[in-house]
Amino acid sequence: MATSGTFNFNLDIDEVIQEATEMIGGEQTLGHTPASARRSINLMLKDWQNRGILLWTTYTTLVTVATSTTSYALANDTLDALEVVLRRDNTDIQLERISFEEYQIIPNKKQTGRPSQFTIKRNRDNPTVLVWPIPENSTDILNIEGIRELEDVNKSADQNADLPKRFLPPLTCGLSYYLSMKTPGVDPTRIGMLKGNYEELLARALEEDRQRASMYIVPHLNTV
Numbered sequence: 001m002a003t004s005g006t007f008n009f010n011l012d013i014d015e016v017i018q019e020a021t022e023m024i025g026g027e028q029t030l031g032h033t034p035a036s037a038r039r040s041i042n043l044m045l046k047d048w049q050n051r052g053i054l055l056w057t058t059y060t061t062l063v064t065v066a067t068s069t070t071s072y073a074l075a076n077d078t079l080d081a082l083e084v085v086l087r088r089d090n091t092d093i094q095l096e097r098i099s100f101e102e103y104q105i106i107p108n109k110k111q112t113g114r115p116s117q118f119t120i121k122r123n124r125d126n127p128t129v130l131v132w133p134i135p136e137n138s139t140d141i142l143n144i145e146g147i148r149e150l151e152d153v154n155k156s157a158d159q160n161a162d163l164p165k166r167f168l169p170p171l172t173c174g175l176s177y178y179l180s181m182k183t184p185g186v187d188p189t190r191i192g193m194l195k196g197n198y199e200e201l202l203a204r205a206l207e208e209d210r211q212r213a214s215m216y217i218v219p220h221l222n223t224v
């Protein structure tokens with residue numbers, strides 16, 4: 001049996017929109033402009049980010065501390081930081097994350113020493129990492145694992161969404177659900193079916209996206 005021997009299947013945004021509208025069962029455009037469909041895609045991707053960590057959006061950056069400086073700016077597209085590790089003399093020390101509210105009530109914020117805790121100040125732009133105690137030198141390095149935003153979908157030709165191919169099914173089905181809610185005359189039962197399919201496909205993709213670790217089963221030995 002002959003097979004293709006290729007692994008290049010993908011959908012650009014226009015193809016995602018076409019597939020989604022076909023799932024609804026109407027005409028290709030369904031009265032919606034491509035701009036309306038792209039807007040729905042961007043809203044859906046923002047919702048995905050609100051649901052949890054998307055592993056392909058993580059990144060690592062190294063920042064050298066500065067004496068008496070507690071605040072370190074992250075890239076504009078950063079949503080959050082998963083962890084911060086302090087590197088001193090080739091030894092890595094993981095910092096404890098505390099909430100911004102907990103940081104606010106630390107009574108001695110001017111204390112200097114080796115940082116042991118961090119928090120994130122989530123500004124509208126340029127989120128920052130705050131460490132405590134304030135660094136006592138300018139040689140330690142902060143290894144920060146951050147989470148970036150998904151890139152926008154716009155009207156560029158032949159554009160792909162900023163996600164792995166395994167997320168194409170929930171992206172397409174999710175868009176069909178979003179568009180069905182904006183389309184007059186669509187049977188509410190069909191809208192509910194599209195929503196259910198979308199949530200199931202997204203749950204599968206998110207489960208597949210989780211990191212795996214080896215599992216060891218230790219038998220219980222009855223010594224009686």
